[in-house]
Amino acid sequence: MIFLILAALTLLYLFHLFYWKRRNLPPGPLPLPLLGTLYMFTEDCKPGYKLWEKLRSQYGPVYTFWMSSLPMVLVTDWKLIKQHFIKDGGNFVGRPEFPINMEIRKGPYGIIDSYGNRWVQQRRYAIHILRDFGLGKNLMEEK
Structure with a gap:
């Protein structure tokens, strides 16, 4: 049975x-x-x-x-x-949620896995921090 x-x-x-x-x-x-x-x-x-x-x-x-x-x-x-992707792009927005991301990060967080407003905010913050560390500055020309 x-x-x-x-x-x-x-x-x-x-x-x-x-x-x-x-x-x-x-x-x-x-x-x-x-x-x-x-x-x-x-x-x-x-x-x-x-x-x-x-x-x-x-x-x-x-x-x-x-x-x-x-x-x-x-x-x-x-x-x-x-x-x-250009004409019907709104239908294809987003990325798949992999179970490993849900387990480790408790959601689609980070610049790679996020999209939409969360992605814009995280990208701005990351670029701001990287510029503070010298990204985009030509330090060799200044010396």
Whole structure:
């Protein structure tokens, strides 16, 4: 009885992973549980950009790459990039929240992980501090 329940739960999880989560996303390589499609970096595709070229030729200019359980939609055509990020940029604002950031930093804090007003404030503060330490000053010319 327990075996049947575990088997049913496993089948539900696999259905969720391989079909339900992928149904509204562009095509891409089949993700593995826990790894996503990161296993593809172990293939003989060195340097790394060769992998992206291979995926583009196989799936087209827009495809999905899975970083563990997080889908990343990659756009590799210049016209599509211009359309999506310049004309429809408001739809693509933000960065993904990685679980490790939530665990270590308790949120998307820092110049790299933040965006919007928080990013503007932190960038201003960082530039102010760096200028106090000499960023942008040509100290050799002053001496």
